[in-house]
Amino acid sequence: MSKFKVFITRPIPQEIVAQMEAECEIDMWHTSAILPPIAEKIAPLDGLMTYGHEPVSAEMIATAPNLKAVSVVGVGYDHVDEDACRERGIALGHTPGVLSDTTADMTMALLLSAARNIVSAHQHVQVAREWTYYDPNILWGTDVHHTTLGIVGMGRIGYAVARRALGFDMRVLYHKRNRRHDWEEELGIEYAELEYLLQASDFVTLHVPLSEETTHLIGEAELALMKPTAILVNIARGPVVDHGALYEALTSGQIAGAALDVTEPEPINTTHPLLGLENVLIAPHLGSATVQTRTKMATMAMENLLAGLRGEQLPYAVLQPAW
Ligand code: DGY
16 A cells, blocks of 8 residues: 655654654655745645644645645644635644643743843843842842733633642633633632733733634734733734734833744744844744653644544544545
């Protein structure tokens, strides 16, 4: 039997590739520094594994008559044309759950770093080598404990963030389309309309998936509701925040700071004005980037892809065709 033709868009661990080789002829893009040429590669494929949010458009899918499965290494699949997959009966898988705690850890890391000036401290001591005497009056931050956290988008990651925030004795507000009475009861967190959440929170973290509805969910009007002392953390998707409005809010003192793990576009242009601001901290989309979690994600993506190619039930399906 001939092997399934598969393209993997960024390097994944070799031992996982090896597990697929009995059934698949694998072409794995060798680098993350150059965008994978999916449009050039897709025509003969049976399976595609995407690992870097590269767009997989309806036009690309239309050129691949044998395509049976698209497997995303990640929970977010906004870069894949879901409707095109559905129409063609292509299986679509992702990797939910496994990355929630890791991404929640990163959310707290961003929040704490922004609140306590960790990056500026590193800059001061190790980059500029300016720590030549002890100065008790520099780099004062703002307290995290006993403040209010507003979580926008209360899915698995939001839930994991709430649990961590409670360890810091924070009051936790959340906003979500469908209220979670069970989580309110379990954790003692409070549902809030977005407007109130933005007004009342000292820290606002974003965890919504990207959709038409959530694009620029946080813009000029929403930033204007936030406290001048508030810090915004975006670990969801870059376009959830209007970057022009964010720049204005940060430079005018409308809000105190922002910590972004995601930007629009990604990578953010190296000349983007946000990069020059001292009250912004930007990480290169590291939410789930730990050895343990990224390895598990690649394993789940492999399991999804193999199941889709074999015509079986995907263990972590977004779209499961009726084969
Ligand atoms: C996800 O899982 O969607 C993260 O953004 C990493 O790709």
